[in-house]
Amino acid sequence: MDKRGKECIKMLRELVSDVQGAPFPSDDLRPDLYKIWYEHAQRAAVACFEFLNDNFPEEQAELNRTLERVFK
Secondary structure, three states: OOHHHHHHHHHHHHHHHHHHOOOOOOOOOOHHHHHHHHHHHHHHHHHHHHHHHHHOHHHHHHHHHHHHHHOO
16 A cells, blocks of 8 residues: 555544544533534544545545536
8 A cells, every 4th residue: 555545544544533532412511622522523524635635636526526416
């Protein structure tokens, strides 16, 4: 596997880990703790999407075409 593939796998694992660790909003969970988790998960997701768009543009173009067909 090349360097891009390894980096992509690492980022996806971090993102999945963040999402799996998502706290369930409840009366016991303070809003500031939820905000910390949410911001962390958002940064991981944005970094992952940017990496995919920068390093796998062919796949992104195909995904865009697929989404356009779905929403017609």
